[in-house]
Amino acid sequence: MPLDSRSKYARLYRMATPDHLCPFGLKAKALLESEGYTVEDHLLESREATDRFKAEHGVETTPQVYIGTDRIGGYDALQRHFGQTPQADKDKTYAPVIAVFAMAALMGLAIGQAADFTAAANLRTILATAMALLAVQKLRDIESFTTMFLNYDLLARRKVAYAYIYPYAEAAAAILMLAGTAAWISGPLALFIGTIGAVSVIKAVYIDKRELECACMGGSSNVPLGFVSLTENLVMMAMGLWMIATLG
Template structure:
């Protein structure tokens, strides 16, 4: 909790230049105002003025906040001062996966409502998996190089054929798009079965057999999602969807 509950005035120094306004300065000002502080807002309007300020106060970054004559620090320190969580760049997080699956589910339900005037349909479940595949593929396609590097840590086929790591996101996207459309199942089903089966076996071997602690490449090469249940779920969904769509096409289910 704040150490000085009586002082309701804070002094903030932040960069506001013609071509750059520091976003963390804006966040600091907003946080202070939401906490009930009147902000004495001081602009650092040139690079020279900013450098002189940092040298004078022995700091390496701006913004800087003072409360009750005590220097609190930058935006992260200000959040800590108010007992608010501060993001750790190395901390593992499931937030990207939760966001992807949640939006995919809502889109699938929306499509079902638009098409069938009800949300609880088998097609909605199929759309959910297919849309999730597309979203996950987009995450990988943002930086295929980083994805392929992380993928090489555990995928059995990629370790033997490096180019597979570059092709994987395109295959996942292709299968997902075709499954959304319900078209060319003779292409989408084998692709989903192939990459889903290899992926599932690779994750099981790396995580559950070898007990390795790795980052999951399922949402791209820069993610902090731990390898394990999420990646296994992605691959099992693809495998299951491929088998289901193939069975529907073969036997007219």
């Protein structure tokens, strides 16, 4: 059946080799089908076939979608074609941080319920859990985190090694707080990194008026540097002071 601009047919060229099945090709196929298109699916089953296709069609990437005689492009272009917003086009969002703090609150409440904690102990558990989850986000790709962190942290800019130490320090303080032990370590540690972080955010955002992305969720997030980042550091400062106060 001929493929013309009036029909609901599309041609899709996507990479599907024994060692790589392109996820964006699968997403493009699913999106076309969800929009009612019958997909003429062309699998590029080797690196050579993929390179040959790109050279013949003058494109740099796959997948490639054609509707009628028009080349739509890759998955992002296909989303735009159907009025959707690709991830790359989305504005900065606080959603990842909200998800972390919401999960931390639920986990802390659940732990507190099971252990019959006091209100104060429950709050400590919630905040320490939030710190631990934020540390995990940084540790899952520490190189990306440090790259973003060096954009604004004052101590890391002087001592690059601190950028690598930071997520481990945050994780250590959080675990010790959850365990309710070694407050003489967790308190000063949280107070130290929290204070430096708060001063760095205030300088970058509120004094220098710079528009940066926050490293609080790791290096691949799209969270703007500002109130949320400052809140994370203020929480660590408060937790540090709390732990120090328990030393009596």
